[in-house]
Amino acid sequence: MKLFKYISLLLVAAVTSCSTDSEDLKPVNETEGLIKIQTIENETHEAELYSESGGLQTGYNKMVLRLMDKSTKEFVQDADIEWNPMMHMETKQHSAPKSEVLKIPGTNTLFEGYIVFQMPENEIEFWRLTLNYSLDGNDYSMGDKISVPASEKRRVAVFLGTDDVKYILALVEPTTPKIATNDISAALFRMENMQSFPVVNNYRILIDPRMPGMDNHSSPNNVPLTQSGAGELYEGKLNLTMSGYWKINLQVENPEGEVMKGEKVEGTNEASSIFFELEF
Numbered sequence: 051m052k053l054f055k056y057i058s059l060l061l062v063a064a065v066t067s068c069s070t071d072s073e074d075l076k077p078v079n080e081t082e083g084l085i086k087i088q089t090i091e092n093e094t095h096e097a098e099l100y101s102e103s104g105g106l107q108t109g110y111n112k113m114v115l116r117l118m119d120k121s122t123k124e125f126v127q128d129a130d131i132e133w134n135p136m137m138h139m140e141t142k143q144h145s146a147p148k149s150e151v152l153k154i155p156g157t158n159t160l161f162e163g164y165i166v167f168q169m170p171e172n173e174i175e176f177w178r179l180t181l182n183y184s185l186d187g188n189d190y191s192m193g194d195k196i197s198v199p200a201s202e203k204r205r206v207a208v209f210l211g212t213d214d215v216k217y218i219l220a221l222v223e224p225t226t227p228k229i230a231t232n233d234i235s236a237a238l239f240r241m242e243n244m245q246s247f248p249v250v251n252n253y254r255i256l257i258d259p260r261m262p263g264m265d266n267h268s269s270p271n272n273v274p275l276t277q278s279g280a281g282e283l284y285e286g287k288l289n290l291t292m293s294g295y296w297k298i299n300l301q302v303e304n305p306e307g308e309v310m311k312g313e314k315v316e317g318t319n320e321a322s323s324i325f326f327e328l329e330f
Contacts, residue, residue, distance in 0.1 A: 080157050084114055090181060092192040094120055097181055099196075106198045108170045109205030110220040110237060115151070116159045117183070125159035130184040135165050135196075139175045147218055147239040147247035166220045166237060166247075168208050170200035203327035207300065211310035216241040217250065219302065221326045222283055227290055228330070234288035236275055236326075238302070251280045256301040258315050258322070259288060263295055266320055290328070298326040 085104030090097045100114040117126040131151040137144050147166040154160040171177055180193035206220045222235040236255060239247040255275035260266045273287035290296060299322035301312030312322045 080160050081114070081116070087113070088194070088196065090179065090192050090194040091120075092190060095126070095185075095190060095192065096120060097192060099179075106167065106196060107201040107205070108167050108198060109201050110164060110166050110222050112162065112164045114154070114160055114162045115181075116161065117185075126185060127158050128153075128185075129161075131161055132182045133163070133165070134180045134182070135167065136178050136180065137167075137169060137175065138178060142244070144244040145247070147220070147237070147249075164237075166206065166218060166239070167198045168206055168218050168220075171198050203329060205326060207324040207326070209311045209324050211302070212308070213304075213310060215310075217302065217310065218247060219255070219300065219324065221298075224288070224328070226330070227288075227296075227328050229290055229293060231271065232288045232290060233285065234275065234298075235283045235285045237283055249281050251277060252305045253277075253284070253310075254303045254307075255284050255286070256303065256312070257286065257288060258299040258301075259290065259296050260299060260315060260321070261292070261294055262297055262320070264292075266315070268315070290330075293330050295329045296327070297321060298328065300324045300326065 081100055084100040084102060087099040087101055087104060087106065090099065096118045098116050098118070101111065117129060118124065119126060133148065133151055135146045135148060137146070146168055149163040151161050151163040154162050167177065177196050177198045178193055179196045180191065182191045206218065208216065208218050210216050218239045218241065220237045222237055224232045224234060234257065238250040238253060238255070240250050241247055257272050257274065258268060259272060260268050269289040269291045271289050275284035275286035277284055288298070299315050301314070301322060302310045304310055312324050313319055315321060
């Protein structure tokens, strides 16, 4: 009887162990919570582009991608990837501010980065994304048109500063604003040429949120956006006291405190010439 009980316990332990091992081997869906934007391909590989919304829009866009080998149907785990967005206009072409494409820590196949599309597509002009990548000592390239419609609210400001430099200022957060003191972040770039848009460091971005539909009232305790280090986003605090449409008036100052662009909201001036928009 004791032997039977002992064997039964061993069988239970074995079944439990097999069940646990089976669960441990269950495939992980690394793109869970992401929606595919589109696939770009060449003769050897497919690149899947993802975002949280499943689309792109004018302004700051964080994207995730992964590469699949067409012959093995397996996703690539290690590659050096660069991307280059290009706006094809009627008379000229230009690129856009963009980050490096880096492997996402803790994942096997996912890479991420951001692109700031400073203008939307239209019936004639369009964006094309080219991916250049190195894999197992070989170099590859692929590219295709991508859809970049205008955002519903203004999320990017392109302007010429008082120093005759063209700047691109893009809202990053909040994407889901609330009645509270929100963390606000933005990315600031300068146009070096049609292909190069380096990050601008050590500036300051003043914010004055207003509700045009509510007598243009503002809110207290807003904190200007500053960097914690070179190459980082600009971060501050944005106090939204009620739901509705807000215009976030902006002023951009250089390290000497000189205003490169933007005006104070005071007297008869009800808005700055550069601003973001939020509505919730």
